[in-house]
Each structure stands twice: as C-alpha cells, then as structure tokens.
Amino acid sequence: MKEPLKPQHTPMNDIDDWEDHLLERYPDPEVSQKKKEEFRNYVDSDRLDTVKQFYRLNHTFQTYDFVCKKEEEFLKFNRREMSIWDAVTFLNTLVDDSDPDIDLDQLQHLLQTSEAIRADGHPDWFVLTGFLHDMGKVLCLFGEPQWAVVGDTFPVGCQFSDQIVYHEFFKENPDYTNQKYNHKYGIYSKNCGLNNVKMSWGHDEYLYQITKDFLPEPALYMIRYHSFYAQHREGAYSHLMNAHDHEMFEWVKKFNPYDLYSKAPIKPDAKALRPYYEGLVSKYLPEKLKF
Ligand SMILES: [Fe+2]
Numbered sequence: 001m002k003e004p005l006k007p008q009h010t011p012m013n014d015i016d017d018w019e020d021h022l023l024e025r026y027p028d029p030e031v032s033q034k035k036k037e038e039f040r041n042y043v044d045s046d047r048l049d050t051v052k053q054f055y056r057l058n059h060t061f062q063t064y065d066f067v068c069k070k071e072e073e074f075l076k077f078n079r080r081e082m083s084i085w086d087a088v089t090f091l092n093t094l095v096d097d098s099d100p101d102i103d104l105d106q107l108q109h110l111l112q113t114s115e116a117i118r119a120d121g122h123p124d125w126f127v128l129t130g131f132l133h134d135m136g137k138v139l140c141l142f143g144e145p146q147w148a149v150v151g152d153t154f155p156v157g158c159q160f161s162d163q164i165v166y167h168e169f170f171k172e173n174p175d176y177t178n179q180k181y182n183h184k185y186g187i188y189s190k191n192c193g194l195n196n197v198k199m200s201w202g203h204d205e206y207l208y209q210i211t212k213d214f215l216p217e218p219a220l221y222m223i224r225y226h227s228f229y230a231q232h233r234e235g236a237y238s239h240l241m242n243a244h245d246h247e248m249f250e251w252v253k254k255f256n257p258y259d260l261y262s263k264a265p266i267k268p269d270a271k272a273l274r275p276y277y278e279g280l281v282s283k284y285l286p287e288k289l290k291f
C-alpha cells in the first residue's frame, strides 16, 4: 500500500540536492563527458530517490489555492526586518553538510554566482542579482517545507505542462481534475503576460516581491523566474507570455548558466569581497528589507 503523503515531510537531506539534480538534467556543455558520468554516479545514489519524493510532494500540494494562501501569509512581510547582510548570515545557518564533492554553504553559492557574472564584465545590477537570487530561501528558516521553497516553478491555474520534470506526479494534485484549471489556458488567456499568471510558490516569487521596487526590470525577471525551467529551458508556456516577457526572458536565460555552472571547489573569500558587495547593496537597496 502506498504511504499517504504528508505535506510536512522533508525528504531531501539538503535543499540543494534539488540543484544537483538540475545539473544532471541540464549538464554544463563545457564539462567533459567523463566528469558528467562521475557526477551522475554520485547523483544516482539515494539522493535521486529523495529528490523524486520531493517532487512528488511539490507537484501534489502546489495548487492554485495553496499559492493564494502563501501569498496572503508571506506578503505581509511581518516576520523580520533585516539588512541584506543579516539575511545572508541568517541564510547561512542552512548549511549543506551532505555534499561529498564541494563544501559550499549558501553564501558561497551566492558569491560564486555573482563573481562569475562580475568576471564576465556584466553591469553591477546583474552582479547584485547573482548575489541576491536565492535569499528567498530564508523561507526554510521560517519553517516552510522544502517543496514550498525550492524546486522547479510552474504556473498554477492552468494545465500542468508535460515538460515539467516528474509531471506524472501532478495526477495527485487536486487542480489536475478541476475543470476550472485543467485546460491549456485555465483561468488565463492567450499571451496574457506572465505578470497576470500565478506561479507555484517558492523562494523565487518571495524574493521578487521583496525586491520589486528597487531593482531594474531584467534583474526582477531573473529573480522571479530563475527556477521556471519548463519555460526558460523547454519553452513550454510561450502561449501565456507576451512579447515583453520574451524579451525579458533573454536575461533569465543569460542568468541560468551562472546559477547552475559556477560551483567550483575554490571558495570565494567572503571577507575580502564584503566591502564591494556592501557598496553594491547600498547603491540599489534600502538599509533594511522586510521579510
Ligand atoms: Fe534559486
């Protein structure tokens, strides 16, 4: 008999196991075949099972109503007021001790992403976006389960695309049989624009809502849609996007390789880099942000 799914269940040892799984799905085109195979051997272990279990929970419980409930709960921003550096310190209490290859904590992932962007000579707001993009994961520290913080994001309120990883698990989602939602456009209309489309709830949407008044529009698109793989990699939801979304998605696509492929065993020197990032943060963001 199948074990009943419990929403509070957190199958992955670490929330970053999801990102390792992404790397397997979308391997770095510049990494050699041998390296890819070595990596696969590592992911193929028990972790694949826990990631699969994680997706089952995500796809079962991310309904239209669930997203409305989370927006209501979190978009009041009445939990904490923090400077970005406080938020980083807070986020760093989520430490990954399960990764045998590289010992990376959250700050290091952010710095590796942003430093890779900086090394390529991109504008400072793009560098800042790399540095900020996963701050929404503080949701975990507010007691939210993994499936409501990380994972691929997708529109709710319309048909779930079969381009979404483990799409078969959507059969367990109540919206799958709800006639209001279970057709191509659902409650939306052709090319209505993503701003009118509700996405599954997680760290992307949360951080977008926190930063939306302060950053240039391409930065906001990168933050809001960086886990929307079904679109930025597979193009599965173009029918909901307008011309402006398509233009902005060029930035989302530009950002994605920095997020996925900037992991390296050499740790960035967080202490030495801090003054530069403090300057960048104060150029664009208020001293404290509401979470
Ligand atoms: Fe992310």
Ligand SMILES: [Fe+2]
Binding pocket: 109, 133, 134, 259
């Ligand atoms: Fe990331």
